[in-house]
Amino acid sequence: MNNTKLEKLREKIVSKGKILVAFSGGVDSGLLLKIAHDLLGENVFCVILDAEVMPRSELNHAEKIVRELSCGYEVVKFPILDNKNFVKNSRERCYYCKKESSKILKKIASDKGIKYVADGVNQSDFDEHRPGIRASDEEGIWHPFVEEGITKLDIRKISKELGFRFWNKPSSACLATRIPYGEEVTRERLTMVERAEEVLKRVGFGQVRVRMHGEIARIEVMEEEIEQAFELREEIIKELKRIGFKYITIDIEGYRSGSMDKV
DSSP states (O other): OOHHHHHHHHHHHHHHSSEEEEOOSSHHHHHHHHHHHHHHGGGEEEEEEEETTSOHHHHHHHHHHHHHHTOEEEEEEEOGGGOHHHHHTOTTHHHHHHHHHHHHHHHHHHHTTOOEEEOOOOGGGGGSOOHHHHHHHHTTOBOHHHHTTOOHHHHHHHHHHTTOTTTTOOOOOOGGGGSOTTSOOOHHHHHHHHHHHHHHHHTTOSSEEEEEETTEEEEEEOGGGHHHHHHTHHHHHHHHHHHTOSEEEEOTTOOOTTGGGGO
8 A cells, every 4th residue: 555545544534624433443443543533633533332242342442442542432332132124134234233323423423513424444345245334325424444445454554554553453343243144133142152252262362253053153263273273172162062052163264254144
């Protein structure tokens, strides 16, 4: 990525005057928040949506980053499991979530006299099945990275250069992405997946997913860590069975973003 994209991004942010940033705790929205706060200071407000599909560790991490930036923020409850269309878990699941969350963000922005709501969607997101982008577009959410053609790889590079200490944080995603389309998203299933992933992180894995197929836990770790997963299998089996899974498998293809889209 050339510096021209970054400079144009900064110019666009400054031109907005005041913005509300939807912050998930990830590197993408984190970089946007840092750049915006550096440029606009108190004219940036951050909202973290606390939904049942957000791991508690991610919520805590997001709040920690915002406090470090000394940015004004609010954590807002977002009970997405009240949305029947979301719970049904069709391939359009993300559309219903983004539609509702965008309306909440717009309402908060309006109450604070802020015209623009921005998120961390980037050019690479269009390479995957992301119906939520369509919903946010319909609601007028601004995607600054997309406007400048900035990719996920660019974001990691910029974050590192700017000294953003979480530049290499493993990507996360809503816990509902661990459940196959057509199977209801329930609080019990989300909790099982979240607890299982915390076990794997605790024993040393960074980028990890536990995909839930009924009573089966399909574990995805980075390809170079698969052997380590087999070495730790007794501990992993013990802990995941305690959580409620009956069968524990390790996916030998390794971690893939959006692997459930192919199921």
